[in-house]
Amino acid sequence: MRILRRSLGCLAWVVLAGLPAGAQTEELESSVLDGAGGRAAGGTYELVSATAQPGGIQASAAGGTGGLRHQAGFLGTFVLKPELDHDGNGIPDEWDDDNDGDGLADRAELAGTDFEGAWGVAAPTDVNAADSDGDGAGDDHELLAGTDPNDADSLFAITDIQREGVGARVNWKGRGDGTGYRVLGHDGSYAPPTDELDIVVVADPGVGVWHAAEGTWLDPDETDARHYGVVKE
Ligand SMILES: [Ca+2]
Ligand SMILES: [Ca+2]
Ligand SMILES: [Ca+2]
Ligand SMILES: [Ca+2]
Structure with a gap:
């Protein structure tokens, strides 16, 4: 038979080593959670000092759209949740530049720049899901394949x-x-x-x-x- x-x-x-690594030395993006436990959307801000602030964090808005503002307001909404570690690598999302461990840096996922650089189409993806559209192909895989990471049929x-x-x-x-x-x-x-x-x-x-x-x-x-x-x- x-x-x-x-x-x-x-x-x-193709190995992922060639993908741009996400620098997170001075900037954090939407992996930071707001007061309700949600993910701040689209925010871009800078940590400018670690002194003279409760918790050792002072922040300044830097032209982002996520509604994060200077010191007091920021500190009022920032909630560090070390128990949130989407990829389970022991590094809390707040400090992990690749929350979901798919090889695409949070910053690149927010802007879709990896896809734009490789295929000419900006495709923002979920920083907390290694497979943003749930089709079984990880975001990194879709980047290599040139398929739509936000369409389960692709x-x-x-x-x-x-x-x-x-x-x-x-x-x-x-x-x-x-x-x-x-x-x-x-x-x-x-x-x-x-x-x-x-x-x-x-x-x-x-x-x-x-x-x-x-x-x-x-x-x-x-x-x-x-x-x-x-x-x-
Ligand atoms: Ca992690
Ligand atoms: Ca990622
Ligand atoms: Ca997918
Ligand atoms: Ca897809």
Whole structure:
């Protein structure tokens, strides 16, 4: 009996080390909580001194829109909640420049600058959720794949594998506009597919600013069991 198994939805070779690291030496942004326990929206301010203030913090507004103001008002609304540590790395959100641990700095997520730099589309994402749209692809993954981090229908993943003739057809969703994908395989019992089967360029311009499109590839080989993976070039 022939068995076709869905394998890894995608494999990202690109490491995240090249992403801009979030500097948080002088500026904090919306990881700071307001008095109600919510996240201050869009605020940008600076810590200008650690002296002469209760709690050792003095703050000055710096043109932000989050409603944070000078010393007294700021101190009246600032609540440090060290128990809030969204990524569980032991660093409270207030001091963590990557609250959700997805490799994208809070500041970059607020402004969407990583996506803008890579794909020309600013895409602000949730600093407290590693997968902002809940589609199973982390924000870092969507950044590498060039998919919309705020649309659960936009992601890079194998959608189905079906028999066709003696072979099998592999379909995935991802990006058009000339994006290249390598189709990988592994025969026999499961192991991450590493054998390169083909390279597919999705020339379809795709839909919308994220060029959402589907890729497809027909495997002409007949095998008893083959696992597939698709890697964005
Ligand atoms: Ca943390
Ligand atoms: Ca993050
Ligand atoms: Ca996602
Ligand atoms: Ca998405």
